[in-house]
Amino acid sequence: MLIIGITGGTGSGKTTVVEQIVEELPPDEVCVISQDSYYHDTSHLSLDNRTKINFDHPQAIDFDLLVSHLRELKKGNSFEQPVYSFVEHNRTGETITTSPKKVIIVEGILIFTHPEIREMFDIKIFVHADSDERLIRRLKRDITTRGRDINEVLARYQNTLKPMHLQFIEPTKEFADIIIPTNKYNTVAVDLIRTIIHQKLNHIES
Ligand SMILES: Nc1ncnc2c1ncn2[C@@H]1O[C@H](COP(=O)(O)OP(=O)(O)O)[C@@H](O)[C@H]1O
Numbered sequence: 001m002l003i004i005g006i007t008g009g010t011g012s013g014k015t016t017v018v019e020q021i022v023e024e025l026p027p028d029e030v031c032v033i034s035q036d037s038y039y040h041d042t043s044h045l046s047l048d049n050r051t052k053i054n055f056d057h058p059q060a061i062d063f064d065l066l067v068s069h070l071r072e073l074k075k076g077n078s079f080e081q082p083v084y085s086f087v088e089h090n091r092t093g094e095t096i097t098t099s100p101k102k103v104i105i106v107e108g109i110l111i112f113t114h115p116e117i118r119e120m121f122d123i124k125i126f127v128h129a130d131s132d133e134r135l136i137r138r139l140k141r142d143i144t145t146r147g148r149d150i151n152e153v154l155a156r157y158q159n160t161l162k163p164m165h166l167q168f169i170e171p172t173k174e175f176a177d178i179i180i181p182t183n184k185y186n187t188v189a190v191d192l193i194r195t196i197i198h199q200k201l202n203h204i205e206s
């Protein structure tokens, strides 16, 4: 089993890089775990109060659950990955059964802040795009797919995204084995990562 951690700021292109890696691997050999699935259950809060949560602080993440799920995978066991709604700011109550595969990809903005999770990764990748690029992408994405308006995204960017990025996310670049520049689509870097994955898998199997 090869466990790959992919981090980077919001809008840097983590999900896109993951999709590019996954599309080239046989579906029965790879599974993806998103840190977004591990936002704490906030059912006890009103929707209004949920909108006030700082979603870019490590305390927003149920790391204990993520660690326990990664341990299950390493033992060869399946687990139920929660499904998260960015519209409701909460878990939906549904889960996706996630089973051990040859390649496990874990992606999310804060995954390198947790020492035990960091230790579990065989390859650590940081996806980097400049902050203006990330803000533009985040604006477009949140308005089209996450039910937000321009004022909400800009206020969140100023109040939490930017300071949290500088405090918690950017410093984890030092833990990365590979940093991918993604101001533009970077097919060369994705090809290199695919090659590294195949080499490591061959090494594990031989
Ligand atoms: N290299 C890139 N160049 C231009 N747009 C990109 C690039 N990578 C991703 N995007 C777009 O930016 C948005 C955010 O990308 P996404 O992969 O969801 O980022 P993240 O998962 O890091 O938040 C998406 O709409 C995606 O299509």
Ligand SMILES: Nc1ccn([C@@H]2O[C@H](COP(=O)(O)O)[C@@H](O)[C@H]2O)c(=O)n1
Residues within 6 Å of the ligand: 009, 010, 011, 014, 015, 036, 039, 055, 056, 085, 086, 087, 088, 089, 090, 108, 109, 161
């Ligand atoms: N209810 C929520 C939960 C999280 N966010 C934002 O999502 C970002 C992380 O996801 P990416 O795909 O962009 O990496 C993070 O910056 C949170 O602010 C949200 O808007 N609403």
